[in-house]
Amino acid sequence: MKTLSYLIVLAVLVIAGCVTDDTMFETQNSLELKKAKVPIPMKMDCRAVPDTESDLLPVVIGDNTVYIYSRLIISGTGTHLGKIEAEKSFYVIKNGEFFINDDGIPSVRNSGDGKVVGANGDGFEFTWWIKESLVDYTFFGEMEITPGTGTGKFEGCSGSCDIVGMEPAVGLILFNLDGYLVYK
Secondary structure, three states: OHHHHHHHHHHHHHHHHHOOOHHHHOOHHHOOOOOOOOOEEEEEEEEEEEOOOOOEEEEEEOOEEEEEEOEEEEEEEEOOOEEEOOOOOEEEEEEEEEEEOOOOOEEEEEEEEEEEEEOOOOEEEEEEEEEEEOOOOEEEEEEEEOOOOOOHHHOOEEEEEEEEEEEEEOOEEEEEEEEEEEEO
16 A cells, blocks of 8 residues: 555656646746736825925915925835835926815815836836815825836836825825726
8 A cells, every 4th residue: 555655646746747837948038028908906105205405386375475395205105116215206396376176265286297116116207186275285186107108017007096195294295096007
């Protein structure tokens, strides 16, 4: 019985050893990056702080003019990005405009562009807009990935994300993005 067990184990090992794996003979250069042709979910949890070396942008609020830093540094985490590299990730406020929303709440509408880079150096550029309440400092908006700007795993991608956030303290902005990526 013991001999039969050894023969069965030996037969299984021989059969398993003969199985070939197609990826075994591929080199890193010959691997083809396979990208889905359907929207891929993407989420990011971010915080931003003003870049105090950036220019000041005037925003007229009623009879007063308020100056805000035009560039903010982004950090946090994101799906497909991992840790966001703050040294390379930012957004720039190109336009800030005061308005009274439909509920009579003083608000500001900001828009601009930026870039986000993950821990491995892959990233993309984007445009964005938000509407922020000047009563509770919450905001919502949208980010659009600029097609053709992706690098690494984001090469050839486009997509958009909804933005929801708040400014809990002067100089700190917390926001979440929830959307999708599409590869052509």
